[in-house]
Amino acid sequence: MKFIVAVITSALLLTGCHPNPLPLPRQAARTPTAQESLQLAAASQGQQQQYYLLQSAETALDSHQSQEAIEALKHVNRQQLSPEQQINYLIIQAQLALDEKQPQSALPYLQQAQSNNVALSADLQSKLQKLLAKTYFAMNDILPGLNNGSAAYQLATATDEKRQISLFLWQKLETLNPSQLRALQKNAATEAQRGWLDLMMTTKNLTLRNDNLLDAIKQWQKQYPHHAAQALLQNMGTRNSMLARPAQHIALLLPLNGDLGNQGRAIRNGFLAAYYQRQSVGYSPQISILDTTQDSIPNLYSKAVKEGADLVVGPLLKSDIQSLIASKPLAVPTIALNTVPNVGNISNLFFFGLDPDDEVQQVADKMRIDHRRRVLLMTPQDAWGQRIRAVFQPYWEKQGGVIRAEIQYHTRAQLANQLLDAFHLTASQRRYMSLRSILRKNPRFVPRRRDDFDAIFVVATPAMGRQIIPLLRFYYASDIPTYSTSQIYTASRQKDHDLDGVIFDDIPWLFTNNITLPASLMTVQQKIIASWPESYAAYPRLYALGADAFGLISKISQMSLLPNVGISSATGELFLEPNGKVYRRLVWARINNGKARLLSS
Template identity: 30%
Template sequence: MTACLRLLSALCLAMLLAACASSPSSNLGELPRTPDATIEQLLGQAASAKTPAEASVLRLSAADLAYRQHANDRAGQILAQVQVEQLNAGQQIIASTLAAELALARNQPKEALNALNHPSLQRLGEASVEQQVRTHTVRARALEADGQILPAAQERVFIAPLLSGDAAAANSDAIWALVSSLPAEQLNTTGTDDLAGWQSLALAVKSAGTLDQQKAAINDWRNSHASHPAAKQLPAALTKLMELTSQPLTKVALLLPQQGQLASVGKALRDGFMAAYYQAQQAGQKPPVVEVFDSSRVTSMDDFYRQAQAAGAQMVIGPLEKPLVKQLAGRPQLPLTTLALNYSDTTTANPPQLFQFGLAAEDEAREVSRRARADGLHRAVALVPRGEWGDRVLAAFRQDFEANGGSLLGSQRVDQPVALAQQIGDLMQARQGANGSGGSRRQDVDFIFLASTPQLAQQIKPTLNFQYAGDVPVYATSNVYSASGDTSQYNDMNGVRFCETPWLLDNANPLRQQVVRQWPQAGGSLGRLYAMGADAFGLAPRLEQLKALPDNRMQGLSGNLSVNAGQRIERQLPWAQFNGGQVQRLPDTVQ
């Protein structure tokens, strides 16, 4: 989602500026028209200018030209030489906008928003349409990057009447990308303005389950919001959704182990799946008929598919066993659309009928990367278990974090608790400098990425305190949370932040309450599997629409779910923090 939103923002800005290039000038004060001047020529004129005001205007023109030529470092150096107090109000607006654009290029949204607090911005409404669009767009991008999604959407709603053609369509798509990324509970539909209309459209789409229900919800919304801009021209994503065709799903084959080591896992997945089935039935829906097959008895997947097809199944949910999933992933085609409940761990292309869904620790490592960056943290060290699992988690975190501008400064693989103090000391101790100093705690670490058991996590926070690093934030995967109900074990983990399934963080969810009453173990760590089973039921009729619309998400009980290019279900998770032995839910961020 991050990359899509940023790309959309960049494209939108380019279209907006192009659309407004012929807009009338304002009397507030602009830059001199020097279309053929180079940066060096402008700087030369500034050096020989007769007044500080003239020199400042020319340097601002040079900085703006450097930015338009994508020479951001040069633009920043020139802008730093501009005496902003020598500029008139219109030129100060340009300088503040440029400072914000350069801050965003450095991935510093808060600095960008500070730049847009200049007093001159109070007169933005007197500026040219081109400048108003440029300034409001960069503010929208900064708010988005800072996790302030609704204010970002409001900025784009504000400039919508100033746009037409492709620029208006790009802005509309950007508004939809923002509001549709919000959880349903954060959408406020009570107002009568355009932003409330956008939010009610997002809620209508999120609240509908199947493709046909979503189409009906969009049509109902358009009928009741006929004057809204989105009713006149749907965002591109919804236009594409309306063009999709669906075939009713009437029967599925649920393929899970009923014997052997994975029987208890299979039972939790099956019970979660069927609980969601009965909930849909009680709500008046017509869920597909479910026939359960025992994967532990399957000797040939070809024979199983023939049996499932003979029984009238249109889709297979399962298998769970990794060898069977790997076998399916290696085939060029499958007889039926299949949602495997595990990952194949192969990098080759899957058959087009195969989707893969699981509680992958790699998803959570990427979630830690996303959340830390959203919180403004960009330099990390990592503590992961020794072994293949720890290697996979660390690799996923490193890849996502560094690809998005973060720096992994060091890592330790934890094996024996007795070595923990030394390992944390090695990570957190400052390297001895040229002046001979050393032994103090390093100051370049923004946070610690932690993947460990609850027992080990209980020792890590006190050890950090011992190493004078107790103030360094700790971001962890869900492994640190046992969900056992024994709050005493969390007393030594104060301040540790961790991602977790909505199932274990939202005790008020009706389906969760119903399942836990029947199977109390679903209230503990096994609840993650019940949640996954319930989500498999919800995903079944929506796989093709999620595949066609990668920005679309299903708000599930195991996470906020989407389908990536490899047809794997990716989870975005909510966050919590240990506080005084209790688990405290943290506000969501979107990026």
């Protein structure tokens, strides 16, 4: 109880000269914050107090504040828990262990929860089965993971939840190679297991012609009509949306000289590293590389097609892509390495790039999932900041979010004053001075910042981010979750200490020590680092783009046919949208002690 009181006391001190309790939620629909739940726990007794402590721990976990969750759990009196609260306690402990990348520690909690003969709500049963699936997969125990994941699917009632569970299971199997899948097939004991493994083998069959893939999947659907994977096979494409056959001659169009020469060569090197890796499994198309700084894009494209290219990768620049679109109908399938706005669906054209718009929208999605609604938006006072704001604001507001305040910064000195005003600290200081004048005393004073926002979205370069984040701490905002995009992160542990606490999205390629990518991609990355260490250190994301660009060539038909199914790749989980754009779903990390650490999905 001392801990709870201490937490509340410290919260009161932050409110200024006249301590008042933090307001309780005005609407029942809003989940109390972890801090508010602790307050409610302090004012309650018995099972009600335990309920609020568990709620505080859950909310802290949702906000990726593991230490706060641990502290709340320390003060749970398990003797006062109801049977269902006992299960919830075990599930929270298991989630904490999983967040610490310790699935072996999580499993006993979940097994104990599973063995308790307690009638659980459907929601708690589903949560238990999903955590069991995640735990088994984290331990590389695939078959039990499929069983528990399939059980969670059966418990789910919402269509979107069913699809998310099925997509999770697909993603776990998608990283396995055919020999691993065949070994699992031999030991598969349930229809759920056999169905998943048979479908995955079908999509990984490199000898299967593209025009036969649709027939093979339809046959699987007849064999497993009630299987969880059926949720991913809705809205399937047609033969018209697929490439007729695997490309045999690929033209790669990139700037290899000039201002973007280094970037173009990084993409080329990643592409070729993936190409040589695929040669080992029998796919060896001819590759022609054309330097886009040497001629116009329409001329180079025509030259490539005349010389026999049946697929083109590139160009890279938006202006070059627009020139290509304007020149003539595209003769062969083309994967442009960037995106251009408002072009509609163009025959034979796909867009694949490191689109920052995707990142910004996923920041909004992440904040919504984390139960954030009221944000302070901080952007640089330049064209980049204007573009980010233009993408974020309508998308955020469409989801019910509110931008409580905005800061468009330019310099650090300017930013400090902007934060004082945005946080209403200047007004707080004026109130204190007025009170001191009236009382003719020096009352104890802790500045009170505004508390009507629950998240901060910082758009910044690494250098500027290292100035902004310490300022946020200095001005009493260290308790507000701070989100950003990949641009803030450089993987420099010494320098990134100033970014501690920032939650950001980025590509899986940068976290291969902590995430499972297909073994072939891991090999590609190792060869790249060995061959071009300095260039890779400067452009790791562009190397990943090049590697994925080659991988897309053999996957684009599957992605057209199965738009609900992602492809596990270096730059994210890839999905093909109806307009031909490849959408990247990124991973999330939080910086702690200067090191980015992946967050649980």
